[in-house]
Amino acid sequence: MSDCQLYLISPLDVAGNFPQRLERALDAGEVAAFQLRVKDVDQHEAARLAEPLQAICAARDVAFMVNDSIALARRLKADGVHLGQGDGTVEEARRELGRDAQIGVTCHASRHLAMEAGEAGADYVAFGAFFPSETKASEHRPEPELLTWWQSLFEIPCVAIGGITPDNCGSLVSAGADFLAVSHAVWGGDETAAVRAFHEAIRAAA
Template identity: 40%
Template structure:
C-alpha cells in the first residue's frame, strides 16, 4: 500500500474503470488520462473470471496511482487488493462483511481504506459507519447507463450522511458534468463516475469538465434538517 495515501485523500473525482471498453495497456492509458484531468481516486472494477488479466491490470493501475499520488481501490476482491498493494477495497451488498474484510487486511499488517455502497439505505449507512467504514457511497443519484435497473437515491441523503455519520460521502450513478450541480449543494466529498469519463471521446477533457463543475458549485450548501423519525 502506498504510504502517501491517507483518508484525507478521499475527496474530489472518483473514477471507476470500464473494463468492458478498455483492457490492459488501453485501460492504463484511459486511467492515466482521467488522472491528468483531475481524478483523485481510482477504483478497479472487473467482474470477469480472467484472473491473469485482472492481476495484470490491477498491478499496473496500482503502480500508476502510486506514481501520481492517487488513491487506488479494488472493487470486491480483498486478495487482489493485498497482492497488488492497493490502498483498499470497496464493498457492495453481496460482498464480505466489513469487519471480516478489515480483519483480513489487519492480518497482513495493513490499515486499508474500506468503502461501502449504501444505495439509499440509511440504516445500512449507519451500520457501516459504526463498523468503521472509511467512506460511504450512495446511489444511483440519476438513471445510470452502467446499472440501468439500480434503485434511485435522493440527493438529500448525501447531506444527511455527511452531517450525521462523520464519514466522507460519495455520490454515484448517472452523474454528468451537467447534473452534478444538483448534488454539490449537499456537499458530497466525492463524485464517482464510469461512463461520463470513460465513454467520452476525450477522457481528460471529460474529467476536467466534471472537476470544474464540482468546484464551481461546491461553495453552495444547504442545511439538512431531517426528521429524526426518518433517519
C-alpha cells in the same frame, strides 16, 4: 468552498490502450481515487491487468481501490476495497487488509445500511444510483437530501454514485457529497475533457 473530489471507476475492459487513457485522465485534474472494477476474469488475470494501472496511480498519489474482492485487494496490496452488500463484511476486510486499508461500502438509498457500515468501521459509504447509469443498473434512486442528512450527523465521508455527469453533478456537490464516483461519463468519451469538465462543475457548485 467544496472539498468534493473525483473518484474514478474503471470500465470493465481495462486492456489495450486503457493504461494510457488512465494516465491522461489523472493528468487532466486532481483525482482522489481509482477503482478497478473488472468482472468475469480470474484473480490471476485481474492482477495482471491491475499491475500497470496500480503503478500509474501510485506515481500520482491516487488511491488504488479494488471493487468487490477482498482477496484481490489483499493480493495486490491495494490501498483498499469497495464492498457491495454481498461482498463480505467490513470486519472481514479490515482483518484481511489491515487497519490502514480504505474500506468503502455500497449503501444504495439506505440510511440504515450506511449507519451499520459506519459502526462497523467503514472509511466511507456510497449512496446511489442518483441518476440512470450507463454502467450498472440500479433500482435504488436516492434524493440528494440523503447526502445532506448524512453530512449533518456523521464524520465518515460519503460518495455519490450512479449516472453522474458534469451537467448533473452540481446538486450532489451542493448537497454535500465528499466524492463523485464516475465511470461512463469519463470513459465513454474524451477522458481529458471529461475530468476538466467535472472540475469546472464542482467549482461552480461550491
